[in-house]
Amino acid sequence: MGRKLLGGDPLAAVELFPLSHPWAYAHVQQAKHNTWFPEEVPLHDDVRDWFERLTDEERRAVEMFLGFFNPMESLVTTNLLLSLYRVVTAPEARLYLARQAWEEANHVMAFEYVIKTLPLDRERVFGLHLEYPAVAAKEAFQRRLTEAWLALPETETVEGLQRLVRNLVGYFVVLEGIFFYSGFALALAFRQRNLLRGLCSIVDWVLKDESLHLSFGIHLITTILEEHPEIMTPEFGRGLRELILEAVALEEAYNRAVLPEPLIGIDAESLNGYVRFIADRRLEELGLPPAFGNPNPLRWMATQVDVPEIVNFFEARNVHYEVGRERR
Amino acid sequence: MATTLPLELQAVIPPQTSLLEAQILAVLQQLPDRPEAEKEAAALLLRKIALEADSGVVLSYPEHFRRYIERGIACGALDERLAGFDLEQLAGALDPARDRLLGYMAVATLADRYLVRDPETRQILERPQSLFMRVAMGLALAERPEERTAWALRWYDLLSSLRYLPSTPTLFNAGTPHHQLASCYLAEVEDSLESILGSAYEFGMLAKYAGGIGAAVTRIRAVGAPVRGINGTSGGLIPFLHLYDALIASISQGGRRRGTMCVYLEPWHLEVEAFLDLRRNAGDPYRRTHQLNTALWIPDEFLRRVEADEPWYLFDPAVAPELPDLFGTAFAARYRELCRQAESGLLPRRAWRVLPARELWLQILASLMETGHPWITFKDAGNLRSQLRGVGIIHSSNLCTEIFLPTSREDVAVCNLGSVNLARHCGPNGELAWERLAETVRRAMRALDNVIDINLYPSERAERANLRNRPVGLGLMGFAELLARRGVSYAAPEAAEIADQIAEFLSYHAIATSCELAVERGSFPTFAASRWAEGVLPLDTLAELEAERGLPIEVARSSRLDWETLRERVRRGMRNGAVMAIAPTATIALIAGTTPSLDPYYANVFSRQTLSGKFLEVNPVLVEELRQRGLWETLLPEIVAARGDLRAVPGCPPELVDRFPTAYQIPAEAYIEVSARVQKWVDMGVSRNLYHAADRPGQLSAAYLSAWRKGLKSTYYCFVRSRMEVEQSTVAVNKARRRPQWVQRAEQDVLARESVACTLNGVCESCQ
DSSP states (O other): OOOOSBOSOTTOOOOOOSOSOHHHHHHHHHHHHTOOOGGGSOOHHHHHHHHHTOOHHHHHHHHHHHHHHHHHHHHHHHIIIIIITTTBOOHHHHHHHHHHHHHHHHHHHHHHHHHHHTTOOHHHHHHHHHHOHHHHHHHHHHHHHHHHHHHSOOOSSHHHHHHHHHHHIIIIIIIIIIIHHHHHHHHHHHHHTTOOHHHHHHHHHHHHHHHHHHHHHHHHHHHHHHHOGGGOOHHHHHHHHHHHHHHHHHHHHHHHHHOSSOBTTBOHHHHHHHHHHHHHHHHHHTTOOOSOOOOOSOTTHIIIIISOEEEOTTTSOOOOOOOOOOOO | OGGGSOHHHHHHSOTHHHHHHHHHHHHHTTTTTOTTHHHHHHHHHHHHHHHHHTTTSOOOHHHHHHHHHHHHHHTTSSOGGGGGSOHHHHHHHOOGGGGGGOOHHHHHHIIIIISOBOTTTOOBOOOHHHHHHHHHHHHHTTSOGGGHHHHHHHHHHHHHTTSEEEOHHHHHHTTSSSOOOOOEEEEEOOSSHHHHHHHHHHHHHHHHTTOEEEEEOTTSOOTTOEETTTTEEOOOSHHHHHHHHHHHHHOOGGGTSOOOEEEEEOTTBTTHHHHHTTTOSSSOGGGOOSSSEEEEEEOHHHHHHHHHTOEEEEEOTTTOTTGGGOOHHHHHHHHHHHHHHHHTTOSOGGGEEEEEHHHHHHHHHHHHHHHSOSEEEEHHHHHHTOTTTTTOOOOOOOTTSOOOOOOOSSOOEEEEEEEEEGGGGBOTTOOBOHHHHHHHHHHHHHHHHHHHHHOOOSSHHHHHHHHHHOOEEEEEEOHHHHHHHHTOOTTSHHHHHHHHHHHHHHHHHHHHHHHHHHHHHOOOTTGGGSTGGGTOOHHHHHHHHHHHHTSOOOOOOOOOSOHHHHHHHHHHOOSOSOOBOBOOOHHHHHHHTSOOTTOOOSOSEEEEEETTEEEEEEOHHHHHHHHHTTOHHHHHHHHHHTTTOGGGOTTSOHHHHHHSOOTTTSOHHHHHHHHHHHHTTOSSOBOOOEEEOOSSGGGGHHHHHHHHHTTOSBOOOEEEOOSOOOOOSSOOOOOTTOOOHHHHHHHHHHHHHHHHHHHHTSSOGGGO
């Protein structure tokens, strides 16, 4: 059997092939095919929507979405490079981490592209995450996970591995698989009313990337659990579940701050129902029992995300073409 | 909400409309679980429109209509001549029940873009039935004054029953003071700065009133060619295309439609490789065009060389200015002569290049796969099968690859389009009402012919060419719905047989109607120089293409109708130089509530993104079938989880799995065969979308070569299945330890390639 995911020499030059973790390389290949750039999306109609059709409340909600996403993307990058790259030593997995870091940077540039095009007052938008306690609490939650791991980053002991898995769950599952999905739903609610379609095309692409990050993260976590069956004690499982439930509570408070009053097509209560629904799905993906058992109140996300999409070419950006395929 | 609306709108939009908007969103939430919700949302939206149009009350249709015509003319939204109709009779004919034929997507699309508004306040003035009547009246303006009301009533019935819809520009502008009703303009850009910049002005004016543009740019000299008068060299083709890109993006058509344009290049142009990169997402933004569409206008000689694995020569058009005007064997002879001159050192070295034809072909296919561009169209089939062969040379197709008309320095070709809705001519089991279909074609052809005389031409060159050739393009929609109702899979050979039969019937009656119109109104001015005057019919030109190409055209030649009698009538006169073109009908099919053109259902559950929103669609015939079996409620969540692919739904009856494939399950060959059998009867072209499950560009080659061999004139978008599927957010399937299908496939792919590499390298230590 080939190389383990963790615990190799972090400075060694290693050959990529033969692969020990083909799933990791498959994610690298797919990430390559998904390459996109924000400038491909025209925002002319969004600018008109912004000034001619959105209410003040709606503009504020979008500003919070934009103002929150970028700091969060930067936290993910930091965690990837400082926490994970050091200990995840299988080269195919490292290749993916490097690629993911580039994607997070691309997302930051994409939201900057929107902010500069509309244009919004950058300082005010990025100040928002400092003003709202609900936002600060989410950031503190992520920071704590990074700090807890960096305080003692070792994979030799069961406790060390458990702290690593908590970090992975906190980033790949909670941040990229719950927090971001809730933000996407907020943004896509505007498209449901035919507003901000350029921004929503960018969200489509980001969502495709985040889907891949989530999938990679789940593979990473389950592979570590398979390689080290001893770490998944009942107590540790309960701890992971509590971590996710804590995150759900943070997200619910945050959504109430973003949507103090209902907007047409979305309100805090239904968005939070959706958060609980996807949190249950994530728990199941980790092999843990679901916590809430409620149906998804945002049924329209099926239209926005779940079913195959065909684009009337002259009317919207098609985000489904993939690049970098082998020719023959 | 209302507090932030512009002041002038607050006066006209009553507060209950935002309440209605919230209700509509709530009802739409129930989709797809409860398909009826779609009609309920449509009813609410119709009410919202009525409240706006009738300023806060809902009037009966006759009351609404009288007031609408008066106000519309007063505020300049409607043509004054509409007052000259018998308005009482027309008001009484509006049928409110016909509103119920419209689905939610249809009403939303009409409200967003089609319904006429007050030019100042932007208040909606009309309701769907008054729109259909306004268009019918606009078309009747070409009739004698005493007959206008009668014709308006006939066309109102045709349109409001959704049996036939004219193309979007006619729906937008008929009966208004800006009656630009044509869909398509085709032009050729000459190799001079005067022509390049003059065309830019003309394209802008054409785009303003909803015309789509196809432009042949092959004549523009390549980079490095000398420029006389400035002692320098040309920057080539690409920077000018970037200019057209910016131009077209700047014309938003009042937010109702984007400015749209496609540029056509022949693949021997020295800069063809840079042309292929125009739509790529990376690279110098000044050498990219994100809005402009690209197409290749491919002569047979290129594909012959691809098949034979021969070299392909690229030339600067400055040294080959005659090639754009040549086709068939004449093109091949001249091209080969140029190759010889190049090899003998008779051409400047910078003016030509050679590469393997297959290498360029692979580059073309790779670009198609990654960007959906360039569209592949066939120059020789386009010209050799043209009924206007004696009138002029065709230098490109149009924005949607279905129009084939000659262009020149003096002529900008124009075409106005309309499509018959097959789904509104068939019974519950897909049996066609042929007599009714023939009547629809007769009425549609007269309406199309009228457009030529009513149309407000944005350019003189366009008016001149259109009045000389009088082309119209009758098309169809609802083919896939018809198949579904008849229980025939798109992939079955019977589907192509049905397409053949329908296309023959439509073509026969379209041509016959044009003959009748010629008796009444006279032939088109260039008739004597056309193939029609020789008694040549579209089917006959297949043999001519075959003879000139020297390769068999692999299409069944059978026919069912009495073409010999018709041939004699055609010889005596035709009103229209061209009669049929199968357009994509992307938007009018949404309004008509059926499948567009010849396209299949994309999947059994899918979403469609348009300028008016993102909408969920469920194959309605499948819903009926599952409901009859009591399976709809149980299977729906699984169908969504399976992304509309019934093969992945274990509880689905096998006969339904076979009958309702997704677009990617239908073999490319089936799409091409359907198109070939339709093209057989159509004098202009067939816009053919292809859906391909290919993983690599090379896998597309067979499909496109087959399209060429079967005599297609063109293909349109190439949809390629994405390999990855995004994480679903409404599906409650426990995925613990269930790895997504796409990861498993990608992993197998990675492993397969790794092992192939090892065998090729012989003994490989790392594998031991």
